[in-house]
Amino acid sequence: MDVNKCDVIIVGGGNAALCAALSAREAGARVLLLERAPLERRGGNSAFTGGAFRIAYDDVDDLRELIPDLQDAELDGADFGQYPATQFFEEAVSMSGYRADSEVLEHVVDESLATMKWLRQNGVRFAPIYGRQSFQVDGKHRFWGGLTVEVSGGGYALVETLFARAEAAGVEMHYETRATSLVREDDGWVVGVRTRDGAQQLRAGAVVLATGGFHANLAWRAQYLGHNWDLARVRGSRYNTGDGIDMALRAGAVAHGNWTGCHAVFYDLNAPAFGDIDLLNQQKNYFTLGIVVNARGRRFVDEGRDFRNYTYSGMGEQVLAQPGAVAWQVFDARTHDLLPDEYRVKHATRMTANTLEELAAKMEGIDTAAFLDTVRTFNAAIDDTVAFNPAERDGRGTQGIEPPKSNWATALETAPFFAYAVTCGITFTYGGVKVNVEGQVLDENDTPLPALYAAGEMVGGLYYVKYAGGIGLTAGSVVGRAAGVHAARASLRANG
Template identity: 40%
Template sequence: MSVTEENPSYDLVVVGCGVAGLSAAVAAAEDGARVAVLERAPREDRGGQSRYTEAYLRMKSHTEVTDDFEAMLAENGAPPYLDPDLAGEVARGPTGRAGHARGVALLDPEVVGTFADEAGPSIAWLTRLGVRFDFLPTQFLTKSQPRLLPVGGGAALVEALATRAETLGVTFHYETTGERLLQDDLGRVTGIVARTEEGLRRFHGPVVLAAGGFEGNGEMLTRYLGPRSVYLRPVCKGANYNRGEGIRMALDIGAAASGDFGSYHAEPVDPRSGVAEPSVFIFPYGILVNRDGQRFCDEAPGTVDAWYERVTRRIFEQPEGVAWVVLDARHRRIPNYRLGIRTDKPPIVGETIAELAGAIGLSATALEATVDAYNAACTEGAWKPLELDGLATKGLHPPKSNWATPLTEAPFHAYPIVSSNVFTFGGVKVDSTARVLDASDRPIPGLYAAGETVGMYWGNYTGATSVLKGLVFGRLAGADAARRRSNA
């Protein structure tokens, strides 16, 4: 099939219209490239999950990432039980880059270093596009690291980037889904086959895959996360557009898999709510109980920003993937406590623990016994809700390490909590210019990836790096593609 208006040719074809894809499109177009963006959603829903996030950025200033940035990415960038005797060998790999373990690529230190180095320049670039950044209040009542935020959240990023792209003449193809990559006889990616309302259409040119993870694909979730994935809910409606085609297309032509395909970024949300990200971060100040009315984890092992994901994973393990946080009236004396409750649904209220149990459908006998045992294990000490106070239970299993105060003040409140799937961890491996690598760590010519299509995390998410990853590697992909066009 020849290149025609029905099968147009571009200097770069970007799949996905979140902050990663838009960053790639704008960076390439600013260097004079002719760019197309393919977006599954209609125009009014463009931006995917990026539109709904507050877009926390793990930065201590407008120019510098946090001091632990690279260390935490490295810690969360490898399988937890990698054989120490093999670690050096797989970390080196056949080309000198970070290698592979269990058939999945390890995170390359050079990629991590580039990520850290390019964060500041990416924020400066966005500032020039009109985005404002500030250290605004977050939903974390206690936190270990600062978070820089775009004023207006992810929606502000999407609109600024999309507006700039339109000004530069980027062509947007909405309700268009990438299906298959095109390659020449030497393996170079030369375009993509996409499905539109009229049928299949070819778009010719190098490709950036920035279509997110597979949060909206039930088959892939079951295949990789297992049958219990039915108890996960997307964190926002934008996730329903992320169905894993970008990852699948790259793997189909030999891209290296990277990141933990069996895991995802977990966030505690209220299952009653239909709003985007109805998070419930107040749980460290009460107890978490399952359908049997039993506690099952330490609710407050550390600051909530550093531990909420691990606690949420324990909630996901419970029967039907649900738990309730039980609080007494004391929690309403925490300064700005409502910041930790983003659900639009009211708490379930009872004047007694037995009444609360009945309201949430638990055994009153079981819940009363759990609360009595917890109250008896609480010790005296100063309650300091906005810092780690070490006020811990004694002789209780599982323990509670901070903010352990008796639940005695009526009225008692409860919120149901389930694990949301913010984004999946499995994706493809890239180098420091966002080129997709094959299983031998060689770049696949003409193919880039950015955002959650790139696998970077194992087991635990490095908080406030996801949006930044999309911005940085999207920008790098677009700039590299434009540079190679200019040098051709």
């Protein structure tokens, strides 16, 4: 393909970008995809995810369309329940403090199942999230927290499948190509991009930006997120430095969403500074099954406030505010058996001991006396009259201590004991640009910038105070698909 005769340029190489590329190609456009990363590091943040998708569905028949190889025995041994669109929307909008862009969010919810079916048609294989999102209760897998489906093979398999599909469909890929600015006509129409040095212009009838947020931009983190955020580890792609946001803003896009907010989790204390695709499972998100203490030996969060899907994205901020930006998640033998693979990898910073005193001695820098007192006080505060059930908000909490533990409180009393040292790992930032349901980038008057589209984590206005696990890949797919097809149509109309 002559790079100056393509119809649509996609900037980015994650899930949203690939969905945009595929849908633009399906609409008949000649598509060029520019990926800043080298080939071996392609995939953006999506490659680092577990591959969970939050989707609206009415019953298990909807899921069988996504997972046609579900066996009757699996259905008999699991309760998939339902997750209606009304519940999906209400949970997501309430978690934003009712600040979310309701029109775009509603579009994401309403199109979630149809878009997942489209991904299935494009080779993506889905499976139930048995290992991370279900517990066996009374002999049945019970899914919890609104998540039941993931990509088989995780986020890396998702992007590799979509890359293969896009390449087979004729999408041209250019790696190690960093776009730095947009090419615009005098009337404001976006007709291409400039590369790193500004010398090369790649022209097209429309451009889709899908370069992620700015979580890997240390200076922007310090500027927008605030004190200490330059110290956070980067959980995902090192290439998400805000390039697309910067290009769009300079072209007249309006800044949108929560620019001081981000998705950040408990992350292994000794994880690398940037995400490494060969060292996944650095996050430690099942703190709901134990307690979390800081270097002073004190608890500082309600570990059982809600399912981890609704609270985990705020834990990075909590630990960053602790002395030394370090904490320990502590479990005993009973709850440790319920932990998923991210706690069992060899590279986990894990301490094990047969007594709490021995465990404290291994927790470097902790106030041992205060820690032991915290555990004793916590154990004594548990309401043992309520049964423990990890698959629902069981109400088994504590009384008379601060902070409380609202659900899943179990005494730390059965050896061996385990502690996992954690810090803050930032996943992505919430601030970005404003789009409509077609993925068109909007200016301060809500007027679309001609031939400019955006998708994925650079879209602002969907997440604010909290984040519902699995919604990111869903939103990237839905908006990316919409942006691609509408960009293709706009380009093809303009060029006759």
